[in-house]
Amino acid sequence: MTHIALIRRIVTAAALLATTAALAYAADVNDYPTSARAEYVYGCMKANSETREAINQCSCSIDVIASLLPYDRYVSAETVLSMSQVRGNLGGEFRSSAQAANAVRDLRRAQAEAEVRCF
Template sequence: MILRAACLSLAFALPAAAEMLANDYPTEARAEYVFGCMAVNGQSQDALIRCSCSIDQIASILPYDDYVSAETVLRMRQGAGEAGAMFRGAPTMRTILADLRRAQAEAEMLCF
């Protein structure tokens, strides 16, 4: 009886844990992405739907910490001088951005 209860408890906990991992992006990050996406793709209902789909797909592929790292690299690359150059030229930074770009490409294929 105890084993059965433990199995049932685990069966209900696993989907909830998977959902938490798939939804680890805070609402603010999702909204910021959607606003930026809509600015580029038009301020329409269709753009809202497609941009929301896009960030959902990215979130399902790329953990939030990796997304934050990639966004940071993108922002730092815009800087001038030695700091900007470091973020533009380092192989690690290129790898971080490549992961984001792959997630964005997949999201674009599915949502746009």
């Protein structure tokens, strides 16, 4: 086997590995259901403006969040934020739990990174 043939095999193997890694990453990034992405973009646009630029920025924002935070953590943080608004003992559990605070902190970090990258 010549050096050229060996190099071709190595390059082919590296390309296959890179493609597999890219597909795995894409699957991880795209684990958010379309409805969750649409809901986020809708809320984001209502909070910012209802322009074409806002669609692009808000879509970018949820893509960044999805790349940094698995969907189950996103759902947990959204649930905590929603339930912490409930008055009384039930809401208090969500406001005072360390696990809940960690979930919200992770979401806030992802949102801050999205703000930097997209707006």
